[in-house]
Amino acid sequence: MPLTLYDKIWNDHLVHQQEDGTSLLFVDRHLIHEVTSPQAFEGLRSSNRKVRQPNLTLAVADHNVPTTDRTKGISDEESKLQVDTLEKNCKEFGIKLFGMDDKRQGIVHIIGPEQGFTQPGTIIVCGDSHTATHGAFGSLAFGIGTSEVEHVLATQTLVQKKSKNFRINVNGKLPLGVTSKDVILQIIGKIGTAGGTGYVIEYAGDLISSLTVENRMTICNMTIEGGARAGLIQPDEKVFEYLKNKPMSPKNENWDKALEYWETLKSDHGSKFDKEINLEGNDIKPMVTWGTSPQDVITIDGKVPNPKNEKDPDKKNSIERSLKYMGLNPDINAKDIKIDKVFIGSCTNGRIEDLREAAEILKDKKIANHVDAMVVPGSGLVKQQAEQEGLDKIFINSGFEWREPGCSMCLAMNADKLKPGERCASTSNRNFEGRQGRGGRTHLVSPGMAAAAAISGNLDDVRKYQI
C-alpha cells in the first residue's frame, strides 16, 4: 500500500501498538528548555526514575533569558531560579546543556537544526508547541506537555494515537516581497486555527521545494497555529546540504547510511490523504494580522473587517472582541495602522536569512522617530554570523537595538514586553491577547514587512522599499 511520509515515520517508530490503536512511539530526539521541564525532573526524582537516553536529549535556556547585557546574570529572581534549576537538573541527570554564556545558546528550535541534532525521519519532541519547526527536515516533530516530557525522559517513548493525513500543495512562484511567512499566514487564514486539528500536515508542491530550508522552517513552525499536530516537508538535497558537517550530524560511513535512508523519505505516489487543499503562490501577497488570532489575516492593501458584514453570531462577537482589544475601527486600511514597536526575532523568524531579509530593507534608512525597534537573533551563532556580515551595523544605524539571543518579546517572559495599549509589528507567531505583554497589541508580519513598518511608522507594504 502506498504510504505518506507521515505514515512511514510513524511505522518506523512503533514500539508497541494496542488493539485500540494507542501506540508507544520511540523518540529519537528530545529538546528541553527551562519553562516546561522543572516539574518533569521533579517527577522523575519523586518516583526514583532515571533519564533513559540522556544522549538523545539536548537542553537550552531560552524563554527566560535576558537579551541585554548578560554579564551580571538574571536579575528577575523567578527567571533565575528556573534557569538555575535547568542547569542543576541537566547536571544531575547527565544531559547536555548549552548554558547562557555558551555561544551556541539560543531558541531551542533554532539550535536543533543548527547543531544537526534535528535530522530527517526522526521523531522530535519538546515541551513547546513550536516544535513543528523541525518538520522542515522531514522529521515528525511536535510539542508536548510537561507530563509527556517526563514520560519521554523516563522511557524515551511517547503514547500517541495516529493523526490523519492532510496535504497542502503550494505551487507557482512567490512574487517579489512575498515570503514563506506570508504563505503560512495565508494558509492559516484559509484553514482557520482549528483547520488542522487531528491532522499532520505535509506541505508539498513546487513552490515549497523552491524554498530554502530556513524558509521552510517558518512554514512548519506555524503549523500549530493551524491546529495540526505537526507539519512536515519531504527532505531533499537542500536539507542534506544544510545538515552536512553540522556538529551533531552523522559522520563518515554513518553519513552515507543516513543519506541512503533519508532519500526514501517521501510520500509514495498514490498515497492517501484524508484532506488536501491547493494554493497558488503567484496570488499570495504580503500579509498582516489585524486581530487576536493568527487566522485574522488581511493583505497589506486590505481593510480591517467590519463585524456588521458577518452573519455568524460567534464570528461576529469574536471580531468585535478582537477589534476592541486591538483598538481598531472597522474598515480602516491596514496601512493606516500606526505602530509603536517592532520586534524581529523568534523561532518563526529569528534565523540568519530572516535578518538578511530585514537588513536589506533597512540599509541606509532610518526608522520612524516614534518607533522603538529591536532585533533578537535566534541564537548566538546566528548573532555571530550576522555580525560577520555587518548586519548588526545596518540594524543599529537604522535605529534598531541589537540584542542577545532568546525567545524575548515573542512571549514576553523576560523583560522585553509591550506596555498596555502599545502596538507592535512582530515577526513572531502569536497575536493572542496579552501575548507580548498585558494589553499589548500584536500584528504578525514577515521580517521584510517588520522592517518596512519600522521605517514608515505604520504597517506598510514592503514592496514600496524594494523598487
Place this chain on the structure above:
Amino acid sequence: MQKFNKVKSIPAYLPIVNIDTDMLIPKQFLKTIKRTGLGKNLFHEMRYDEKGIEIDQFILNKAPYNKSKILIAGKNFGCGSSREHAPWALLDFGITCVISSSYADIFYNNCFKNGILPIVIDEEQIKQISEYSLRKEEIEVDLVNEKIKFGNNEIGFEIDPFKKKCLLEGLDDIALSLEKTDKILSFEKKLKDSKPWIFND
C-alpha cells in the same frame, strides 16, 4: 494522578471561542517550578484589573461560579502554547471538567495527564446545557456511563476507551509504559543496527 469518576456542579459558561493557553495562564506565571498554586492566576488578565483587583463581572469571580467544577466554553478551547500550566491552573482552581465543541490537540492530551475530563459535544448541546449555568442549576457529569445529566435530560458523549480507563483508575502512564521496557530495549537494539547515526556514537 487523581481519579475522575463523577462531578456535580453549577457550571460556569464562558461563551468565547479560541480561548488560548495564554488567556488561561499568562506567561508571568510560567516561572514556577511547581505544579500547584496556579488557581489564583487562572484567566488572570480577564479576572483582575491592572492593579490586581478582582473584576466583579468576570464569571469566575462571581458566586456561585467561583466554586464551579465544570467549565463550558466556546470551540477550539486551549489553543496555542503547550504549557501544562493551563490544566494545572484549572485543576488548582477546582475545575475538573471542561465542556466544549472542540479542543486544541496538546491541551486536550494534557488534561488527561492531570485528572481533568475534556468533553466534546456539539454546539446546539452546548447552548442547551449553558442554560443551566445561567439558571445556576447543577449538572452532573458521569464518566463511567459517558453522560451529562441535567434536569430530566441527559446527553451522551464519547471518549477514547484507554483515556477513560486511565482517568477512572488514576493510572500513571509512565509506570504503564515502563512495563514495556523489554519492548523498548529490543527496539533500541534494532535501531542501533539499522540507524546507528541516531545514537551519536
